[in-house]
Amino acid sequence: MTDIRHIAADSYNYKTFDAVIVGSGPSGSIVARTLAEKGCHVAVLEYGGLVSPGAMLGPHQAAYGKALTSNGPADGNPWTACCVGGGMRFYNAITFRYRQADLSASQYLTTDMEIDWPITLQDLEPYYLEIEHLLEISGADGFPSFPASPRGLMLSDAMQELGIRSKSIPLAIRPPGTNKGCIKCSACDELACPTDARASVLARSILDDSALPGTISVIYGCFVNRIEMRNDGRAETLECYVPLSSELIRIPVERVIVCANAIQSAALMLRSKSGHAPKGIGNESGLVGRGLSFKISGYSVGYMEPADPSSGAFAPHWGPHASVYTDEFYEHNDVPCRFGGLIYEANFPSPAANVGRVRLHYIAGEEPWSHNRVVLDEAVDQHGIPCIRFEYRNSENDRARMNFLADRADDILRHLGASRVEREPSFQGKGGSHLHGTMRAGSDPRTSVVDSRGRVHGFTNIHVMDGSVMNFAGNSNPAHTLLANARRMAMSLK
Numbered sequence: 001m002t003d004i005r006h007i008a009a010d011s012y013n014y015k016t017f018d019a020v021i022v023g024s025g026p027s028g029s030i031v032a033r034t035l036a037e038k039g040c041h042v043a044v045l046e047y048g049g050l051v052s053p054g055a056m057l058g059p060h061q062a063a064y065g066k067a068l069t070s071n072g073p074a075d076g077n078p079w080t081a082c083c084v085g086g087g088m089r090f091y092n093a094i095t096f097r098y099r100q101a102d103l104s105a106s107q108y109l110t111t112d113m114e115i116d117w118p119i120t121l122q123d124l125e126p127y128y129l130e131i132e133h134l135l136e137i138s139g140a141d142g143f144p145s146f147p148a149s150p151r152g153l154m155l156s157d158a159m160q161e162l163g164i165r166s167k168s169i170p171l172a173i174r175p176p177g178t179n180k181g182c183i184k185c186s187a188c189d190e191l192a193c194p195t196d197a198r199a200s201v202l203a204r205s206i207l208d209d210s211a212l213p214g215t216i217s218v219i220y221g222c223f224v225n226r227i228e229m230r231n232d233g234r235a236e237t238l239e240c241y242v243p244l245s246s247e248l249i250r251i252p253v254e255r256v257i258v259c260a261n262a263i264q265s266a267a268l269m270l271r272s273k274s275g276h277a278p279k280g281i282g283n284e285s286g287l288v289g290r291g292l293s294f295k296i297s298g299y300s301v302g303y304m305e306p307a308d309p310s311s312g313a314f315a316p317h318w319g320p321h322a323s324v325y326t327d328e329f330y331e332h333n334d335v336p337c338r339f340g341g342l343i344y345e346a347n348f349p350s351p352a353a354n355v356g357r358v359r360l361h362y363i364a365g366e367e368p369w370s371h372n373r374v375v376l377d378e379a380v381d382q383h384g385i386p387c388i389r390f391e392y393r394n395s396e397n398d399r400a401r402m403n404f405l406a407d408r409a410d411d412i413l414r415h416l417g418a419s420r421v422e423r424e425p426s427f428q429g430k431g432g433s434h435l436h437g438t439m440r441a442g443s444d445p446r447t448s449v450v451d452s453r454g455r456v457h458g459f460t461n462i463h464v465m466d467g468s469v470m471n472f473a474g475n476s477n478p479a480h481t482l483l484a485n486a487r488r489m490a491m492s493l494k
Helices: 026-037 057-061 121-135 150-161 262-271 396-416 479-491
Strands: 003-006 019-022 041-046 215-220 223-229 235-242 247-252 256-258 296-304 324-326 342-345 357-364 373-380 386-391 418-423 462-464
Touching: 019 026, 026 041, 026 215, 026 479, 121 479, 150 324, 150 342, 150 357, 150 396, 223 262, 256 262, 262 373, 262 386, 296 396, 342 396, 357 396, 396 418
Parallel strands: 003 215, 019 041, 019 256, 041 215, 256 462
Antiparallel strands: 223 235, 235 247, 296 357, 296 418, 324 342, 342 357, 373 386
């Protein structure tokens, strides 16, 4: 059984590990599992701790540092979720596959950076299948579909009447009535599932090494500050800060695989300056941290008239965050640039907050520009570590594409019977979920930081295998693709 413990209780001989992974989120966990399947002994270092079932994201994240944003204040979120298991402990379980257009978006978008991924959808296909089986994704691999919610059915009818095709969302949640299925205990979003009906790296045993030839040791309470190298450019140790004891320790490594998220991974590389890497690891061309992408997204809320109080819109919502969507405008001639995204049901986290209101989410990948980036600020935090700062702004194309999707969402809500529709304030550039693009992948070190297998150009034992290697963020939720792509890269390691 996987050993998960605080670093203060650590008695490991780190020299016995074949690889050390930074970050225990979905990418780090699937990489650890893949290496353990190969017989490797793997250590996973995690800053955050274990999360209790039923915990909410907001209070949990309040314990961790913020990032500075373009307008100055420290109001950015440099973590999806800082904990053992990462963002999958709190996500909404939406698990779309990407499309070939997401991997070759230069046919629609043009920026000052490489946009296309150095792989094709065919390269990801076998790993998508494996992840669908591992997570028990509804409607895939023989698993039953998750039934649409009452308000999801209403939205589906409204879409169909407008000539917009609706579909069931693939969810990594066991449906009600199945073995260990969803009990609809809340409006499921930003909540650690109390029953493990919703998939996570812990609930689906991705981190469980009990049946594997290798081993996985998860060590939390440890912030990796920098990678230290030998004179020949090989990673030798990780300098780590332990907040509990306020001490710096050094952990030897044979191979280091960074899966800390697109913000933290880039910041770690920038902090790791040395004579061999004077601008930071992988930053010879000044690309580390550039191309930061959060996805352009927003919410429209329809306020319903109580003409029919028995309708689904006037009951509290219990169950998944979303159950129906449309991809009608994913690639569509009417969309600016002909490249849009998704519109889907998006219920409020509190069941009662949904009474009389119906909410839609629209989402698309933004254009990756070099001026959108992660940098290290001159200010330091209470531990003496440089603060992270986001520099980020959307392009005219981004705004036009998002406004188009927002208008279509508003049309659906009005057709549903909303007396008024309001758009929630946008928090673009604040981070949180859906982090991509700062350690870009490609064959040319002048235009990319890592190769197609995640190895940092010019370094033999330093790899990155998280969302930071995604050149275009994709027009849908990334969890499924993060797992599949990390699995693909880890399979290539010898």
